Amino acid sequence: MYSSSTEANSSPPDAGKYIRLGIIAIIGIIILVIVGNQGVILSMNMTEFGYQFTKPLYYSIISALALSAVALVNVDIKNRSSIVWYSIHVMITFLNRTTHDPVSKNVTSFRDYRLSVPQFVIWQITKIFLFGAFFVNIMFGLAIVDMVDNNDLGIDNLSKLFLLPFVTPQSSDAAQTVISLIPALTILVPPLLGVIGIRLALYVGLHSIIRVITSYMYDSTQGKPKFLSYVSTIEAIIGIGIIWAGINMFFTEQIDYNTRYVIGGTLVAGIILIGFSIFDKIRSKVLTHPIKRDIYIRVLVLIAIAIIVGSVMAVNNSIADTRKIEYLGPYTQQQITINRYLGELDKVKVNVNDVKLESVSPNNIKSYIEQNRDILRSIRIWDWEAAFAKLKPEIGQRQYVEFDDNDILRFNSTMYWAASMKPVLPSTVSLENRWYNEHLVYTHIPNGFLTLDATTGQSIDSDKLFAQRSIYYGEGGLFSQTWSAYPTNRQTSAELDGALYSGKGGIDVSPPLSWIFEPNFLLSYPTDSVHVMRYKDVNDRMQTLYPYFLYNMFGQNVDFYPVTDGNKTYWLIPLIIGFDTNSVPWSMGNPYLRLVGFALVDTYDGDITLLKYGNDYFAKMIQRQYSDKFVEIPSWLAEQVRYPQELFTWKTEMYNIYHVTNTEEFIQANQFFKIPDRLEAYYIEAKPPGFEQTKFLGLLSLELRVSQGRNLSGYMIVENDLPTLGNMQFYQVPTNSTTKLIGPTAVREALEKDTDFSQLKTLLRNPRIGDNILYRVGDHDVYFIPVYTAGSGEGVVAQLGTIAAVGAAFDGEYYVGLGNTQEEAFEAYLHELSGVVPTSTSKDVISPDKNARIQQIKSLIEEKNLQIVTPTSIQIPLSFKEGEISYYTQSDLDATSELTSKFVDDFVIPRSKRILMWQDGDALNIGTIITVDNVIELHYISIGVGK
Known part of the structure; x- marks a missing residue:
């Protein structure tokens, strides 16, 4: 029942409206913040890096425009069809229908649906902007720009590729043809095959299927379904798909004596299906239903083609089993030639190592060692694990650093292990102080390298090798997790050790952009500019500015290491290019990998210098596009550089x-x-x-x-x-x-x-x-x-x-x-x-056994004319251990003899001619009993002799 209380408790009539508006406003603000933040980051990247950032972006846009246009743009301006707009039209019609109308009545035929010319043109452009990001292939964009500059990628010889499966190669000429096509087959062909396949799937497959379905629904309402017409369309779709599959078989990683039959059978099957489609399309003007006999004929024809091709391949395989060299040999030769090119194996020099075991006369051993002193002094004794374990304690009490990597380096013909570190947030930092410490305090590593001589195992003062040890750009830890900043007008520093960064890395960001980049700056520095340093992980930095290269290979990051010119310290990063070769005949899927050059990344400024090395087609391409960034390898790097292990x-x-x-x-x-x-x-x-x-x-x-x-x-x-x-x-x-x-x-x-x-x-x-x-x-x-x-x-x-x-x-x-x-x-x-082992050949040779070592000790005592007494037990209240030593190797004998002689001279000979000797576990004890102030004392030394 209605009452005044009911009226008072009810919600205002416009509450729902305000809630909806509030939700829309919140969503709008969130979108604005996200878009604004991304816009600020884009602006900062362009300002800080200039064309180093915009050039990859330019290549990405070129590839997106080209590939998305091939895949998505409909050029059939006569029919002007669109699946998206047709679907929207159908949904609107469906929602507006009355409850008593059948669905088929409200669904118009896709064949009759057309956009207006302006709408059709605008929609093609819109698709490129909407979906272009999914087609970005930066290598394709780079190649297109390079080709526009009149540089050839071997596409002139592409037509020769289609002859390879049908001609049995007699020499390596076929492989040489493929080698000339590798630039096109690795950069251009794979993305083009992909987008053409997408285009066929959309405009031949999906469009035609929707046309068949909607035509059937429309024709059914008229009581005149044209099944033969539908069948002819499906035949055409399948036929075109089979032909496209046959064309892709030319771009395969393996070709042998059966490939020609597979390709030929596939193309014939596709062409025959298209022929049947044309024939049925003509007959559909008279007939509405297909004849069963015709269906059987089509199926039997396809089965017959499959049986013929399969039989030929089986016969070939049977013959090849007994004539393998004749049948498979020519194709194997092409495989060998192609893969030797991929691996640059023709450049490998082969030497015969005639292993001999010849002894050196004992009289000449000393001089032989002296002749080879240079190599013996260069032997790497300390391995990665041992060097890491020895350097690790040198971190000391610095809880804000951890070891990141340990690299083998060479300076002045001496091998060193150099352990680099990464900044981490100490576990003791509280949650409310985390942001402050991450961005303003732990911005760098003050002493970023520890070094160890790889031969002697001695720790080296790293300042003698690296004049610049402050790392602001490195790998891992906080470098990869966050950015750092400081106010530009600071008088004091919150950074570790009060460091005041004075390098060129980073960018000054003024309000209000600084507020959008980081809202905390709105409250903490509302009017001050902030210097922000981003992309401090060198891998992230290189991937952002030079995304053409591989920074992860075979499941792990490409190894890079520190080098120095005597003043500055750099990370030396190999620039390795890699392409899949699934479209390269006889490649067996082995990748195309080349060293283009190196990148020097300043550990303090983050500045990047590119160094020339490679001369293959991609190295030349990238060097042309970045001609002002590539320089020759400097002379100071000649003895520090090393070929990438990967x-x-x-x-x-x-x-x-x-x-x-x-x-x-x-x-x-x-x-x-x-x-x-x-x-x-x-x-x-x-x-x-x-x-x-x-x-x-x-x-x-x-x-x-x-x-x-x-x-x-x-x-x-x-x-x-x-x-x-x-x-x-x-x-x-x-x-x-x-x-x-x-x-x-x-x-x-x-x-x-x-x-x-x-x-x-x-x-x-x-x-x-x-x-x-x-x-x-x-x-x-x-x-x-x-x-x-x-x-x-x-x-x-x-x-x-x-x-x-x-x-x-x-x-x-x-x-x-x-x-x-x-x-x-x-x-x-x-x-x-x-065959001669002198007693002093090596000071580290083990004494024969424990008993022999004990006998050696007894001999030392007997030389002093002392009687050795071996008591079964000793029970003396006061005992004093006067020394302890281990005697395991021959090198321990001198020290053992010295300790024993000193003990005998100080405690035994002045007082007695007897000496006590007893064993306690792994130790041999030698002692004497002395009376001091009527108190009996046992004085002894302990010699470890092993089990």
Whole structure:
């Protein structure tokens, strides 16, 4: 019942209206803020980076316009159809119909629906703006612009590609044709095939299907459905689709003796279907229903084509099984040629490594070592893990940094490990202080590098290598998570250590743009300009400004490392280009990878300099478009640059297969190599055969894939010095060589089986065996293996326990030498190889066993004319340990003798001719009993002798 109280409690009649307006206003404000923020960021990018930012944007727009136009623009101005506008028309009509009207009555035929000419033209332009972003292909845009500048990408030879499946190649001419087409096949063809396929799907497939459906609905209302007409349209759609599939088969990664039949059968089937469609279209003017016989004929024709093609392929395969070389050989030769081009394998120099095991006369060992002192002093003893563990404690109490990476560098022919760091927010920072600390305090790393000599393991003062150690642009941590800023009129600094940034990185942002960029600035700095530094992660920075290159390969970021010109410090980033080759015949899907050059990114300013290196078609293209940014590699970088490990490993993987150039051997597949498991490329100072002095090289060992043994087939090196940067050489062991070159797994077993090392391993208690790197020292191939007392995962600083030199040449016996230094280890190896082991060959050789070491100690005491007494137990209230030492190796003997002699002279000889000796666990105790003020005291020393 209506009452005054009901009236009072009811909502105002316009409340819903105000709520709707409020919601619309909120949505509008949110959209305005988002659009405004993105607009400010775009403006800041253009102001800070200039054409470095706008150039990729320009190429993106060019590609979006070109590819979206091909895919989406309808040029049929006569019919002027549009699926989108037709759907809107149908929905409006459906909503406006009465409840008693059937649906079919309100759905007009798509065939009869047309836009007006202005609306049709505007809609084609609108589609490009609406959907162009989905078609961005920056490499395609770059290639289009370069072609406009009258530069050819090999498209003139594209017609020759369509002959390749139908002509059996007799030499490598077919492969050379493909090689000339690789620029077009990698950059232009894939996106064009994609957008043409989309166009066919939209304007041939979807348009025609909708036309059939709506025509059927309309014709049904008239009582005259034209089924034969519908069937003819469907036949045309399928026929065109099959023909398009056949055309795509020309752009495949593999062509063989059956490809011609597959393509031919596919094209014939498509053409026949189109012929049936035309025939049925003509008959549909008279007939409305298809004849069953005609349907059977069409199906049987397609089945017959499939059976004929399948039978021919089966017969070919059967013949090829017995005449494989004749049938498959010509195509295999093309595959080898194409992939050798992709991997640049023709540039790899192959050397025969005739492995020999020749001993050096004991009288000449010292001089032999002196002759090879240059390489022995360059041996890399400290590996990545040990260096990382030793450098980690040097971070100290700085909770705002963490290690990011550890890179091997070379300065003045010396190898160093350089650990770079990243800023992190300390866990103790409270939530309310997080924004302030992220953006204003932890803006950089004050001392961003720690260095370690890779040979001696000594920490190096990084200031001697890097004059500029403040990192404002780096990798990971806060660099990748956020930006930093400071007010331009500041007198004091909130940055770490009160640093006042004075570089060129970043941009000044004035109100009100600063408010839109970060609303907090509206309250904190309402009238002041703010200097903002963004894209501080160098990977993000490079991807934003130079998105043409690969910054992640094979599942991990491309490695970059610090270099210096003596004043400034830079990140050296390899500029690697990569393309899929799925459209390149005989490529087998192996990618096209090339080193275009390098980028120097200033760690303080973020400034980027591009360095020239490559000379392939893309390198020339990018260098033309950025002619004012590319410069020659400076001379100061000549001894710091190194060839990218990712490319070196990939090229070696390609070489593993395509070093086999004989088609018969390739088909037999018993000469393929592989990189041993868990082995990565080592960067070292070495002197392989043919080199007059030590060189900075990358090294990878290779072994046969099918071999049951674990011997090396050889090893690959890559040079890092300019001007021979990137030159690769393979040192191949002849398959019939009587002396083998053992691999990493076998050398590890050889070390484990060595008697001296087995004893030392027990004494060192769970040591970690480091990298086993193969070196050529004189005429000897030797693995140098460091053994550490603690691993990085134990929370203990790694220490070097010993160094093993294991002979890589094997003729039935392993030769192992141990030493405190690489020189001592190599000397011990040479003595063992010569069959003579002097008592002082190596100070690190283990004494034969525990009993022998105890007997040696007894001899030291007996030389003092003392009687050794071995009590069963000692129970004296007062005991004093006067010294403690370990006697595990021969190098410990002198110190043990000195301690023993001192104890005997100070505590025994003045008072007694007897000395006590007893064992307590791993220790041998030597003592004497003294009476002082009528109190009996036991004084002793403890010598660790092992179990």
